[in-house]
Amino acid sequence: MSRASSRETYETHATSMMLTPLQTKGPAESFTELEPLEEDDPQSYDLVPPPLEGRTGFSLEARSEQLFSRDHLRIIFSEPALLLRFTAFLSTHRPQSVPILIYYLDAVKALKAIAYANAVAEALDPINGYDFTVHPARSTVNTILEDKASKAFDVLVSEDLPAYITHQYIQIVSLSITRRVTGTLAPHLREASEGLAEVFCLTDPSRPDNPIIFASEEFHRTTQYGMNYAIGRNCRFLQGPKTNPASVRRLRESNEAGKEHCEVFLNYRRDGSPFMNMLMTAPLCDSRGKIRYFIGAQVDVSGLVKDCTDMESLQRLVIEQSHATHDHASVEESSISAKKDEFQELSEMLNMGELETVRRWGGRMHREHQPDEDEMNNSYNTGPKSRIVLKDLTPDLNKTYNPNGRGSGLLSGVYQHYLLLRPYPSLRVLFASPSLRVPGILQSQFMDKIGGSSRVRDELTAALAEGRGVTAKVRWVTKFDDEGRNRWIHCTPLLGSNGRVGVWMVVLVDEEDGLSRRWKQAPPVATTFGNGSRTNLHAQNEMARDGDYFPHSNSIRSSSPYSL
Numbered sequence: 159m160s161r162a163s164s165r166e167t168y169e170t171h172a173t174s175m176m177l178t179p180l181q182t183k184g185p186a187e188s189f190t191e192l193e194p195l196e197e198d199d200p201q202s203y204d205l206v207p208p209p210l211e212g213r214t215g216f217s218l219e220a221r222s223e224q225l226f227s228r229d230h231l232r233i234i235f236s237e238p239a240l241l242l243r244f245t246a247f248l249s250t251h252r253p254q255s256v257p258i259l260i261y262y263l264d265a266v267k268a269l270k271a272i273a274y275a276n277a278v279a280e281a282l283d284p285i286n287g288y289d290f291t292v293h294p295a296r297s298t299v300n301t302i303l304e305d306k307a308s309k310a311f312d313v314l315v316s317e318d319l320p321a322y323i324t325h326q327y328i329q330i331v332s333l334s335i336t337r338r339v340t341g342t343l344a345p346h347l348r349e350a351s352e353g354l355a356e357v358f359c360l361t362d363p364s365r366p367d368n369p370i371i372f373a374s375e376e377f378h379r380t381t382q383y384g385m386n387y388a389i390g391r392n393c394r395f396l397q398g399p400k401t402n403p404a405s406v407r408r409l410r411e412s413n414e415a416g417k418e419h420c421e422v423f424l425n426y427r428r429d430g431s432p433f434m435n436m437l438m439t440a441p442l443c444d445s446r447g448k449i450r451y452f453i454g455a456q457v458d459v460s461g462l463v464k465d466c467t468d469m470e471s472l473q474r475l476v477i478e479q480s481h482a483t484h485d486h487a488s489v490e491e492s493s494i495s496a497k498k499d500e501f502q503e504l505s506e507m508l509n510m511g512e513l514e515t516v517r518r519w520g521g522r523m524h525r526e527h528q529p530d531e532d533e534m535n536n537s538y539n540t541g542p543k544s545r546i547v548l549k550d551l552t553p554d555l556n557k558t559y560n561p562n563g564r565g566s567g568l569l570s571g572v573y574q575h576y577l578l579l580r581p582y583p584s585l586r587v588l589f590a591s592p593s594l595r596v597p598g599i600l601q602s603q604f605m606d607k608i609g610g611s612s613r614v615r616d617e618l619t620a621a622l623a624e625g626r627g628v629t630a631k632v633r634w635v636t637k638f639d640d641e642g643r644n645r646w647i648h649c650t651p652l653l654g655s656n657g658r659v660g661v662w663m664v665v666l667v668d669e670e671d672g673l674s675r676r677w678k679q680a681p682p683v684a685t686t687f688g689n690g691s692r693t694n695l696h697a698q699n700e701m702a703r704d705g706d707y708f709p710h711s712n713s714i715r716s717s718s719p720y721s722l
Contacts, residue, residue: 218464237474240470252318260649261310274500336635338504357455361452368452371660373652385653400432419435422437451589454587455573586602598668607635610632621649627650
């Protein structure tokens with residue numbers, strides 16, 4: 159499979175995904191129904207329905223612990239389809255973790271082989287007249303091997319399970335942000351994505367403790383920490399009692415190494431309420447490659463975690479633990495009835511080479527006729543030959559999760575195309591994502607990239623001058639393409655301690671269909687041709703080229719402070 163087809167498959171999977179709310183409506187920690195009672199019972203003093211006995215309700219902190227738990231990974235390893243997705247992710251996006259995965263699987267295979275050997279030994283019956291058969295053989299126990307397997311599993315839980323979860327959520331968030339920016343997000347999801355693609359902060363690693371120097375208004379609204387508190391502090395004030403220390407360590411190490419990173423972990427607002435934060439950070443380098451700042455983009459994905467969106471393994475864990483709490487006996491009975499014997503568990507661990515050996519030589523000592531090796535080879539090869547599938551395992555750099563090597567400033571998902579601008583009136587491009595970092599882009603004028611009608615340019619300039627967030631569909635022009643192509647720009651101001659715009663974060667989003675300008679359909683041709691038909695077609699073409707004529711001009715992000 160070529161890289162192009164592989165990328166097409168990835169994008170098709172994301173596009174076909176059923177979108178769900180990213181955020182939770184109201185408090186994430188809801189323990190009771192607080193609807194007022196309308197009945198008038200003279201014997202009752204209740205204003206709201208009393209809490210159901212034994213009902214604990216939903217806790218985001220508890221769900222976060224389930225999400226990153228050993229039990230979650232255990233369920234992934236217990237189901238072949240889920241395990242295949244997990245191992246495919248490691249092979250493509252985290253090849254450095256493949257050796258520890260193989261080590262763990264081989265250690266488990268060895269333990270299951272010991273368990274099978276113990277089962278065979280336990281089945282040995284005593285024989286009359288042979289005293290040595292009277293006493294059963296002692297079971298073999300390898301505590302050192304068990305400890306090695308447990309530690310390898312802990313590494314997968316601590317390092318690779320969070321990366322896998324983050325990778326899954328990036329796909330959903332990227333699609334939601336794209337539809338939010340382009341105005342195609344379903345109405346029932348708009349409220350649950352308020353402020354999406356507008357939560358940013360900028361930190362300065364040259365200052366002690368890498369403090370926040372600029373942050374967007376949505377950052378302050380989401381975290382509930384005001385400008386006077388957040389500016390000048392490190393982001394660790396968002397951490398709380400249930401924040402995963404391993405996540406904090408990975409973020410710190412990536413910053414110290416000057417690398418980009420993405421992490422999903424539990425944070426806390428100022429009122430103490432938790433939210434599941436998907437944080438994407440990337441270094442911003444000047445023209446000499448020196449890291450000057452770090453950009454951080456946050457997305458509240460509490461709704462995805464609460465609903466177990468696109469996470470079948472988490473759904474199974476929630477159901478399993480819920481049943482274990484309410485009906486412990488029935489779970490034990492079902493687990494006993496579904497228990498596999500030792501040889502079945504061992505056989506499920508065998509790889510293809512070992513299975514081939516079993517097929518060729520299994521049961522040989524019980525056969526009356528022993529075929530020679532040539533007969534075995536001929537009988538084995540008489541069937542139809544299986545089709546060979548060739549795949550290009552070269553990873554797509556745009557989709558690789560947390561690549562090794564020096565940091566490139568690449569944010570994940572939809573944030574892979576971005577610019578940072580000086581405030582008006584300068585509007586010079588200070589930093590650019592790797593996808594936009596072409597010679598001459600840094601310190602160039604942003605408005606020189608905006609083609610099309612003068613109306614769009616004037617209104618865009620006015621919004622940037624007023625410091626108002628703006629989303630617009632523009633004609634993006636480069637020195638390699640004077641005519642330009644349609645792109646959405648999503649501009650968010652990051653404010654300093656004085657409340658003034660310190661820098662603009664501009665995210666560029668392409669149309670979902672991904673069609674380039676040269677493949678778009680020609681404008682419709684009039685059915686009748688009169689004296690004015692050529693002029694009308696020319697005017698329509700000019701409008702389409704200038705960015706004024708858009709068939710879907712009504713699909714504009716309605717919640718933006720300023721939309722064009």
